[in-house]
Amino acid sequence: MSIKIENLTHIYMKGTPFEKKAIDNVTLEIKDGEFIALIGHTGSGKSTLIQHINGLLKPDSGKIIIDNVDITSKNIKLSNIRKKVGLVFQYPEYQLFEETVEKDIAFGPKNLGLGEEEINSKVRRAMNIVGLDYKKYKDKSPFELSGGQKRRVAIAGVVAMEPKVLILDEPTAGLDPKGRDDILSNIVDLHREYNMTIILVSHSMEDVAKVASRILVMHNGKCILDGEPAKVFKEIDTLESVGLAVPQVTYLVKRLRDKGFNISEDIFTVEQAKKELLKVLKK
Known part of the structure; x- marks a missing residue:
């Protein structure tokens, strides 16, 4: 499922002394099945950009076309878009709320109106792909798990709805080295198993280098670099000038x-x- 962003601009607190242009006339295309890394310093606009792709924010100008549908147009049913575009926020484990792991992961598929058998199948598949044994963890409280395991449950809850696009905002933030490697490995498995488009937001150049096939670099609301890792990481001076590194x-x-x-x-x-x-x- 392709994503086309055309001349996108978003301004926070417009018309006030605190006005800030978070996205500045961005145009880019993400093709079906790509594994994209979106990087940039804090305040570069990357989080604002991904919230537009999911329909959580409306632009001041420009278009976002997902699966040939302009999601910025009037009367668009955004709930249908969010079934196709899953967004995992930073520290998603803080959004866990059900009494068991299975119930938490099943919450999304249930809201899609699926039957019990199909829900169970999706929950099992999602748990397997994020490295959680179904029999071992299904009846556990998510609040008894480690930080890395909670993160996997939260990701599985979005994956169980089988979106065509999965956006992950700093999915390894706050984890120890093993937890980081495990989560990254799970994300690579997701991309391979579901053939979904992945957009990974990260500050870690090491994480990005391991998994992404294309990197978008944001700075002051603009996309200043776009290309394969080998191409982007040759731009050492440019990256360092915007507070990043290789x-x-x-x-x-x-x-x-x-x-x-x-x-x-x-x-x-x-x-x-x-x-x-x-x-x-x-x-």
């Missing part, structure tokens, strides 16, 4: 190249660096 391993590779090591400059994950360095050492 993955640490990319800085290491740059230093090694400066010292005369014949290694590829298109390296932005530890795994890529490991393979490249082993090649060099074997020569």
Whole structure:
């Protein structure tokens, strides 16, 4: 399901001394099945942008066309759009409320009016894909779980509705290294299993490098960079000028190249660096 954003502008507190243009004439297209990373410093406009894609905010001007439907037009039924575009907010575990894991994940599918058998099937599938054993966790209270497990339950609750687009706002925020890796692995599995379009909002260049096939960089409400990780991470000066960076391993590779090591400059994950360095050492 493609997403077309045309000349999108959003202004907070318009007409007041605190007026701020959060989105400034942004135009871009996200194709069906893409894995997008949306990055930018705090206040860059990325959170405002994703709330427009889900229909939570209305733009001051511009259009958002999802599945050939302009969701900014009058009389549009946004509940139908939100069935197709799932949004997982930052720290989604604070939104858990049911007495068991199964009931919490089943809440969304029930609201879609599905039958019990189909709901159960979707809950089981969603729990499996986020790494929660159904029999072990279905009757547990979500409030008894660890932070990482709560995060998985919250993500599974959105995934169980099987949206065509899944937006995740800082899904690894506040987790320990293992929890971060587990959640990222689950998101990659989601993309593969459901073939859904993923939009991942993150501050972590390392996270982005591991999973995304395309990166959008926001700054002052504009999209200033757009491309594959190898292309975007070559723009070190531009990224640093807006308070961002490239993955640490990319800085290491740059230093090694400066010292005369014949290694590829298109390296932005530890795994890529490991393979490249082993090649060099074997020569």
